[in-house]
Amino acid sequence: MNYCKKVIVGLTIVLTVVSCTSVRELTPKSTQVAFLSDVHLLDIYGTFSDSDYKGVQNPYDGKYTLARTMKSQLQSTRLFNENYFAFIAALDDVAKRNIKTVLLPGDFSDDGQPINIRGLKKILNEYSNKYGIHFIITTGNHDVAKPFLTDSGKTDFLGEGGKNQVIMSKAGMYVPKSSDELPAVITKDIGTMGYAEVLQELGDFGFFPKKTDLYWETPFTSYNPDNYTFEKALEQSTIEKRTYAIPPYNSQIPDLSYLVEAQKDVWFLAIDGNVYVPKEEAKEHPKNPLNYNSANIGYNQVLTHKKHLIAWVTKVVQEAKKRGKTLVAFSHYPMIEFNDGASAMMKALFGEDKMQLHRVPSEEVAQIFAEAGVQLHFAGHMHINDTGIRKYKNGKGLVNIQIPSLAAYIPGYKILTIQSKNKMQISTVAIDSVPGFKTLFPLYEQEYAYLKSTGNPDIWDKGILEAKNYHEFTNWHLKELVRTRFLKKDWPEDFKDFLLKSTAKDLYAFANISHSNQQKFKDKSWTGFDLIFDFYRLYSADELALKDIGEERIRQYKIIIDSYSNHYKKKPRPTVLETSFYEFCSIFKSFLNGAPSDNFIINLNRNTIHN
DSSP: OGGGGGGOOOOOOOOOOOOSSOGGGOOGGGOEEEEOBOOOBOOTTOOOSSOOOOOEEOTTTOOEEOOBOHHHHTTSSSOSSTHHHHHHHHHHHHHHTTOOEEEEESOOBSSSOHHHHHHHHHHHHHHHHHHOOEEEEEOOTTTSSSSSOBOOEEEEEEOGGGOEEEEESSTTSOOOSSTTSOOOEEOGGGSBOOHHHHHHHHIIIIISOOTTOSEEEOTTOOOOTTSOOHHHHHHTOSGGGSEEEETTTTEEEEOOOEEEEEETTEEEEEEOOOOOOBOGGGGTOTTOGGGBOOSOSOHHHHHHHOTHHHHHHHHHHHHHHHHTOEEEEEESSOSSOOSTTOHHHHHHHHOTTSTTGGGSOOHHHHHHHHHHTOOEEEEOSSOOOEEEEEEOTTSOEEEEEEOOBTTSSSOEEEEEEEOSSSEEEEEEEEOOOOTTTTTTHHHHHHHHHHHHHTTOTTOOOGGGGGOSSHHHHHHHHHHHHIIIIIHHHHSOHHHHHHHHTOBHHHHHHHTTOOHHHHTTOSOOOOBHHHHHHHHHHHHHHGGGGHHHHOHHHHHHHHHHHHHHHHHHHTOSSOOHHHHHHHHHHHHHHHHHTOOOOSSEEEETTTTEEEO
């Protein structure tokens, strides 16, 4: 992604607001599309269909609530509860902008549980009926955790008195750890749906054709735009006719990829990037969901286990070009490396199995899909704000837009404005203010009191309950995540200890910055932990994090990076610690110099990005 810096020029962005006309009457010139990814909806006000359990009553509003503990969400890469309110706030913002097409690139649910899929369906229908919004969605690894219906559950719901409440889909799945635990709740609504169940519930949101669609197909349909009819599409849209043989045992697995022309001359290509690599047991028991691995890797496994998608995408691109259609591709998984070109250095510092590096797509992924003709692709999965660009000697190129999650720092969504067939404007909307995000705080107070009374060593920082807005709340979430999980899981011990014991002045000296130059710095109060935290803020939010970090702090970081890098290169035999700090500085510098990721213009004709 650093390559794209060579083609960046300045450009002021003016947001174009669409008219209030029907979505199908919009021309590509005025088309705006919103992308909301990784919503991870937990229906905190949902009801179980086969259990009387309602959750705990919230003293704030008297409502019964099915929420997870604060402890659990501060140890997860996503919030479980407050993103419910953030989703509503984001949809309200979309409605205010008169945007009539919303795409959800996967992980729209907590974990594909019936109660949460029903909750999502209810919300989407409400906004569709009230505002005329057309939702087009595809699945992520959390929506279809396994290809078939699976028993599951959670041990970390917030129960009476601040205790953990276990909720399982089948009795006997959980062994109590102590005699004072709350009795487990059993309900099928907490299991995880397979493809068939998700398709049945959410078929109206792109997975099935509609009479109003101008065109619709899947990788398995036999017609083309010249002989298309709604009746043909409907007949070939059943799940039985949308399966493929996955190697090595050729188990038949559904694939919910589809192409839809919901408005004239704009084709939305929804790619189902979920790949469930079979275990050896799948050879004898192909319908057992437990005999398949998680689908969270993405396109690296598409290249090896789902090759039919590449041929289909190639055909779709050719048809789009032939018929003068604007093609917008989206899926749950990134097609381009998302670490600003720093993945190799990150592997050297942290290790190949750390920092979610196993999810980084290989360069072959970008090359293959660029060769297939995909130029613009939107993705989620990583809960980060990022832009990747690849440009090849044969003139082919690909831009991958990473959509921030509404359940992580910094929460937001993307708006695509199609200004012409070759000119695309990308705007990022941060969701700072979320009405009701403090609603569950009284329940967290109960949880905190219980953890304190039991002397729990993993008690969380109560300061998070002082957050003034949702943006600040997600900042607290990331900070606690760094403190309680990332530092313990991902960092080399010696290097971590060195940074955590360092002050700003210690790092000035280590970077070989003279005392006279140190006197010019206005802010000297930060610590090594602050440096690590800002590293994660940049990793997560890219350009959006610069305001939170501040210009003065960024200036100091750049001076330290440049000074130390020059100093390091002169060392004949650097120590392991010195090498680790050099690698860290190199990664940090890459994060600071990535492609534009806030507001920018893409020229598809030249494969360039202008900030």
